[in-house]
Amino acid sequence: MSKADRDGEHQFRLLADNAPVMIWRSDLTKACDYFNKPWLEFSGRTMEEELGFGWAEGVHPEDYDRCVQIYTTSFDKRECFTMPYRLRRHDGQYRWLLDNGRPYHDADGSFAGYFGSCIDITDMKQALDDKDVLLREVHHRVRNNMQLISSLLEMQASNAQAPEARSKLQETAWRVRSIALAQEQLHEAGSFSNVDLGAYVRSLILAVADMQERIAFEVDADPIPFSLDRAVPTGLIVNELLTNSLKHAFPGDKAGTVRVEARRGDDGTVTITISDDGVGLPSTDLPDRARSLGYRLVKRLGIQAGAQISVENDCGTRHRIVLPPA
Known part of the structure; x- marks a missing residue:
């Protein structure tokens, strides 16, 4: 090694040993040939013990295979990587580290490790785990409270004497139930921010289908990860259009079918189609029906969800909801 190289190595080690992070370096064989002072102080081991692949002896057994796979795969592809894993500290306690690795090159541009x-x-x-537990508990309580409110509204609706009041209370109960189902999807998915929109739509249809027997429901929905703040207004739109089909598409004792499809396109857009083979609508222009509370809600919720909503009459009624990519 030339004097210039020795001076450069000395300068590198001086800077690395005084850095506020743990630093490692590996050579062309994937073996580590250097660890800085903060690393050795953390592990409580000597440089000789850590060199090569000795450092991996401190990786938690549950993280070892994943850790080695990410490291070797990234190394072979000459790609940067970021990975969390647990490493044993000098006191025997495992601590979570976030490891960032990147390839470096010699002065002539050749890969060096x-x-x-x-x-x-x-x-x-x-702190994040504690937040996750708290949010899960909050969502659990919100779901239970929504279900309770829905049940109370349905009970009040069944006792209402005036048909109009009974109908309004029942519609409100269905809307609350729609929100509760979104919370239930979060709980079942083990997430506090995303739901499977396809599963959510299925649960909405099952809830509506339970209300009657003469109308058949068909659903074909892709698994679509969706954020809660977009899923709730979208679910409420679907709920309004489904209940609208129940009320208007099949007057009297007429039977029929309502079909719901949810698809995610290659461009990331999500399209939900709700169609029925009922009597159709006298008008397909949404503003013409603005006096209806249901359609006023659909219009507002569409704005909230960033959705484009269209309707057409073709042997029944077809509503199409197009949602932009997340």
């Missing part, structure tokens, strides 16, 4: 830096994210991860 990898540099990596790690930070301890244990406290941050614990």
Whole structure:
């Protein structure tokens, strides 16, 4: 090694040892040939013990295979990587690290190995886990409260003497139930921010189908991850259009079929189609029906969800809801 190279290596080690992060370096064989002082202080091991693949002895057994796979795959592809894993500290406690690695090159541009830096994210991860638990509890309580409110409204509707009041209370109960079903999807998915829109639409249809027997419901929905703030107004729109079909598409004792499809396009747009083979609508212009509370809600919710809503009469009624990519 030339004097210039020795001076450069010395300068690198001086900077690395005084960096506020744990630093490692690997050579062309994937083996590590350097760890800085913060790393060695964390692990409580000597440089000789960590060199090569000795460092991996401290990786948590549950993280080991994933850790090695990400490292070797990224190395072979000469790609940057970021991965969390648990590493044993000098006191025997496993701590969560966030490891960022990237390839580096010699002065002539040839690949020379990898540099990596790690930070301890244990406290941050614990805070996020605590937040996750809190949000799950909040969603659980919201779901239960919504279901209770829906049940109370339905009970009040069944006791109402005036037909108009009974109808309005029942419609309100269905709307509350629609929101409760979104919360239920969050609970079942183990998420506090995203729902499967396809499963959500299915649950809405099952809830509506339980109200009567003479109308058949068909559903064909893709699994579509959807954020809660978009899923709730979308679900309410679907709920309004489904209940509208129940009330107007099949007058008297007329039977029929309502079909719902939910598709995600290659461009990320989501299209939900609600069609029936009923008597159709006297007008397909949404503004002409603005006096109806249901259609006023559909219009407002469409704006909230960023949706384009169209309707047409063709052997019944077909509503199409087009939602932009997330």
